[in-house]
Amino acid sequence: MIKVIVNGAHGRMGSTVVNAVVNDSELELVGAVDIVGGMDAGDKAGCGKTGIIISTDLQKTIDETKPDVMVDFTQPSVVFNTASLALKNKVRPVIGTTGLTDEQKAELDKIAKENNTACFIAANFAIGAVLMMKMAVEAAKYMPDVEIIELHHDNKLDAPSGTALVTAEMIKQVRESHKQGHANEKEKLAGARGAEYDGMRIHSVRLPGYVAHQEVIFGGLGQTLTIRHDSIDRTSFMPGVVLACKKIVGLNAGLTCNLDKIMD
Template structure:
């Protein structure tokens, strides 16, 4: 049994992870952490008492229950320190919070190697989203003109999404940076053409009602190709999270993205 704690346990994603871990026969939920701690996990989920109380301090919970893995769905401004705390205590972080810089990822990789404790981070844990990104990379070989539209709930803190950035990075592996559109194009309103990654426009939508959605639109002579993925419920991420929990301890350093462990 892999012993798991969930950080950010009281949030919507955190609660979904708690339930997924409890439901899996190969994982054991041994602890939970959140700034809104104090409740029994079972009461939080409406399933009756589990005798696992949500703690408020990550270090304290780690020392008390000695987990193998920490799943983190918290905030971009605290995830780096959370992951460092886990690695220094020889706990493998499975990170679902986006917003880490490349420099922070490099530091986590160094820390993971130094402590002989692997770590895993994914921009998106939904299997369908991973397939979308892989297909986008393949399509870009033949249709290099592309734009990305990502749509999320209005409580998401970072833009563009980690999925959109990862998609652009994967496309850039097979597509040279290029200027798209008319060379004399101008924006009547700044930002109308979106952000840009290696010449790939990325547009972020934030509205209530959405969960996590993305379109990758390719244009060619007399044709377009659209790849779209929709997470209509947070349960779509759980198979990927569970898989990462089971595989992370067998990895080396910091491994990025779900396609690396499928």
């Protein structure tokens, strides 16, 4: 059994992770942490009492439970510190919180190697989202004019989403950089054309009712191609989270990014 603690266990994603861990035969939930504590983690997740009360002290939880893995769905402002703490205690972080900078990722890689411990980050844990990104890369080889629209719930803190940025980075590897749109186009309102990345445009939508959605639109002579993925429920991320919890125990020390790296 792989011993797992969930950081951010009181939140919507964290509660869903608790449920997934409790219901997997190879994983054992041994701890739960959040800034809001005091409730049985299973009750909060809707899977019945577990006897594991959500704590507000991550270090104490690690000391008491000696976990193998920490799943972290907290916030961009705290995830670097919580991941660093886990690594220094030789606990393997599986991070689903987006918003870490390249410098922070490099530092986590350094800390992980210093402590001979693996660290894993994924911009999106949905299997379908990984396939969407792979298909977008293939399409970009033949249709290099592309824009990305990502749509999320209105409580998401970072924009563009991590998935959109990873998609753009992957597309950049297979297309020649070029600025899209008319050479003399003018924005009547700042930001109307979205954010620019290597000449591509990325647009972020934040509205109630959405969970996580992305479409990659390619344009060519007389045709368009749209590749879209929709997560209509947070359970869509759980097969990827569970997979990461199992695979990370066999990864080399250091940082591994994105689900495609651990999918067989």
